[in-house]
Amino acid sequence: MANHSQFGFQDASSPIMEELVEFHDHALMTALAICSLVLYLLTLMLTEKLSSSTVDAQEIELVWTILPAIVLIMLALPSLQILYMMDEINEPDLTLKAIGHQWYWTYEYTDFKDLTFDSYMTPTADLPLGHFRLLEVDHRVVVPMESPVRVIVTADDVLHSWAVPSLGVKTDAIPGRLNQTSFIASRPGVFYGQCSEICGANHSFMPIVVESAPLANFESWSSLLSS
Amino acid sequence: MRRLLARRMKFHLLGAFVVSVGCATLYKFIVAEPRKRAYAEYYKSYDPMKDFEAMKAAGVLECAPPK
Numbered sequence: 001m002a003n004h005s006q007f008g009f010q011d012a013s014s015p016i017m018e019e020l021v022e023f024h025d026h027a028l029m030t031a032l033a034i035c036s037l038v039l040y041l042l043t044l045m046l047t048e049k050l051s052s053s054t055v056d057a058q059e060i061e062l063v064w065t066i067l068p069a070i071v072l073i074m075l076a077l078p079s080l081q082i083l084y085m086m087d088e089i090n091e092p093d094l095t096l097k098a099i100g101h102q103w104y105w106t107y108e109y110t111d112f113k114d115l116t117f118d119s120y121m122t123p124t125a126d127l128p129l130g131h132f133r134l135l136e137v138d139h140r141v142v143v144p145m146e147s148p149v150r151v152i153v154t155a156d157d158v159l160h161s162w163a164v165p166s167l168g169v170k171t172d173a174i175p176g177r178l179n180q181t182s183f184i185a186s187r188p189g190v191f192y193g194q195c196s197e198i199c200g201a202n203h204s205f206m207p208i209v210v211e212s213a214p215l216a217n218f219e220s221w222s223s224l225l226s227s
Numbered sequence: 228m229r230r231l232l233a234r235r236m237k238f239h240l241l242g243a244f245v246v247s248v249g250c251a252t253l254y255k256f257i258v259a260e261p262r263k264r265a266y267a268e269y270y271k272s273y274d275p276m277k278d279f280e281a282m283k284a285a286g287v288l289e290c291a292p293p294k
C-alpha cells in the first residue's frame with residue numbers, strides 16, 4: 001500500500017509493473033529535459049533587453065520540428081513495447097472473475113467448484129490493531145505467486161474499476177461487458193487496491209486486497225473454501 | 228552590434244540544450260539507474276519461501292495463519 005505523503009509508485013510486485021516504473025522514469029526524464037529547456041528560454045526572454053526583427057529562420061524551424069519528432073518516437077517505442085507485452089498470450093494458470101457491485105466485489109474462481117465469495121471493506125470500528133483503515137476486506141483474493149493469473153472484470157450495476165497499483169493492474173468493470181487483464185505476482189505478499197471508477201456514495205469504501213502465496217498454500221486455502 | 232542577436236541566440240540556445248540534457252542526465256543517474264539497480268539487487272538474492280515464512284510467522288496472511 002502507499003505510505004502517507006508518498007509521491008511515487010508503490011514498489012512493483014509484477015514484471016509488468018517493473019516495466020511501467022522504468023518507462024515512467026524514462027518519460028519523466030524526457031519531460032524534465034523539455035521543461036528545463038522551456039524554463040531556461042523563458043527566463044532568458046523575461047530578462048532579455050534586445051528586440052528582434054527576424055523575419056526568417058529556416059534552420060531553427062527545422063530543428064524545432066525534427067527534435068520534437070525524435071522525442072515523440074523515443075516515448076512511443078517503449079510505450080508500445082509495454083502495451084504489446086501486456087497483451088501477450090501467457091497461458092494463465094488461474095482464471096478469476098471479479099464482479100463489481102455497489103459497494104463490494106464478488107470473486108468467482110470458476111476453475112474450482114463452488115468457490116465464490118463477496119469481499120466487503122472491514123469497517124474502521126471492526127479493524128484489528130495494525131490493519132489499514134479503508135483498505136482491509138473481510139475476504140481477500142488469494143492467488144498463487146509466480147503464476148500467471150487471468151482476471152475477468154465486470155460489474156453488476158454501475159461502472160467500477162478493479163485496480164491494484166502494485167501489480168500494475170487497473171481494469172474497468174462495465175455492466176454487460178467482460179474485460180480481461182492478467183498479472184504475475186513476483187513475490188508473496190498482500191497487495192492493496194481501491195475501486196477506481198466513481199460508483200456512488202461508497203465508491204471509496206470498496207477496496208481490493210490480493211494475497212499471493214505459494215501454490216501449496218493457495219491450494220489448501222481453495223480446498224478449505226470450496227468445502 | 229553586428230549579428231549580436233544571432234550570436235546571443237546561438238549561445239543561449241546551445242546553453243539551453245546543455246542545461247536540458249544535463250537535467251535529464253542528472254535524473255537518469257540519480258533516480259532511474261539506482262532504481263533499476265535496486266530492483267536487480269533485490270531479486271538477485273531473493274528467496275520467496277523465506278519471505279513467505281516470515282510473513283506467515285508475522286500473521287499477515289489470511290491463507291496461511293501462523294500456527
